[in-house]
Amino acid sequence: MSDPFKQAEATRKVLTAEDGAEGRLDAWLAQALAGDFSRSRIKALIEQGAVSVNDAVISEPKRKVHPGDRIVVALPEPEDPEPKGEDIPLDILYEDDDLVVLCKPAGLVVHPGAGNWTGTLVNALIHHCGDSLSGIGGVKRPGVVHRLDKETSGVMVAAKNDIAHRHLSDQFADHGRTGPLERAYMAVVWGRPRQLRGVIDAPLGRAGDRTKRAVKREESDDAREAVTHYEVVERYGEKPDATALAARVECRLETGRTHQIRVHMAHIGNPLVGDPDYGAAFKTKANLLPPEVKATVNAFHRQALHAFMLQFEHPSTGEVMRFEAPVPDDMQTLLAALRTL
Structure with missing residues (x-):
């Protein structure tokens, strides 16, 4: 198994716990890196041995944080997705660093699966988004938070990174009961x-x-x-x-x-x-x-x-x-x- 700490310095984040710091390591890092990673992604990084505290590798997300702790997070490069990108035309309605909104045509399957391992919306988005995908769960793939049947047409949104994926997933799980989702x-x-x-x-x-x-x-x-x-x-x-x-x-x-x-x-x-x-x-x-x-x-x-x-x-x-x-x-x-x- 490769050592995640034998990487270029540019792939690391170095943090120091401030006075009054307390609580679980995964919760503290989730707050400190709120603009970059979800708590689930941080927990996975800790369990993979990609986080050290005071030069000791920590694999327990519940380890307590103390004031003055020097915390280093080694950020592995996102892995290539299992589905491969395919040059399939897309009708893009809007796109930025966090998400892409598109109009899915009838006949296009959303996810690769039995009988449809290629030629799907996910294959098309991997090709279209390219390096703008920072990764969902460490994999360079689009975060599809809802689906349309193969023969149903219409507007869809997909996330490009962990934070956007989590935020959009929460909205769809709530079904608009407490938020603006419609x-x-x-x-x-x-x-x-x-x-x-x-x-x-x-x-x-x-x-x-x-x-x-x-x-x-x-x-x-x-x-x-x-x-x-x-x-x-x-x-x-x-x-x-x-x-x-x-x-x-x-x-x-x-x-x-x-x-x-x-x-x-x-x-x-x-x-x-x-x-x-x-x-x-x-x-x-x-x-x-x-x-x-x-x-x-x-x-x-x-x-x-x-x-x-x-x-x-x-x-x-x-x-x-x-x-x-x-x-x-x-x-x-x-x-x-x-x-x-």
Whole structure:
């Protein structure tokens, strides 16, 4: 194992504990290096033997700090990421030293995984960001704090460093309950929800297939809270009895479960147009449409879901930032056809 202290002086940080210093070493360093590393990253560095106190290597994060202690942190160079960078075009909405905001197209997988080890958003971000990635957990990779399904388009944010990653992760974990985080989606659904505005509060869990989800009873072992707010903003083919052939719905998430909007809308009887997993039983609805509209709907081969707005607090400046992703061409074509009903 290489000695982290046999590195160039430029890769070290040397600190002296001031008068009154106390508490755990990892907590003290987290405060002293708050602009550089998260506490979890510092704890890992201590356990790796990269921190010395008064010339003695310390491997216990809970070691106490005393006034006058000379603390040296050896900073290993971030490792190359396991996924490799790939020159995949990206639609960047905003970028700075801490984060990158982009509009993900439908068809692009976010993370490498079984069946998709290359050609993902992570591969694209590694190539695009290059040396501006200071590393997440010691690896030069983008910190993806939320996901969109492969066939869902829309705005996403990724962190470039540990501090930004932690700050953004905390916001997404809070789901905007105490902060400015907001996520809004546009969905095109079959029929029209009975209520034009409502809240779907239905726990979700696995549906046998590891990739699919279903509404579960609260007492189910894998049931996880899931809350979606929705509002009907446009109706297509509306009839005198207040029903409609389809509708455009705006959804806002109070939680962020896998396939949440897709499952919740299907649960209330209004699955997304084009959804192969939760709306397949409604494919015959297209037979009720005029031939031109039917052809357009049948040619739409993904769930009609677009994450059009994302708002969050910038991890360094504290500024509330709001981004909107334009509606992609395929969904514009679908909406234009439905508006002729």
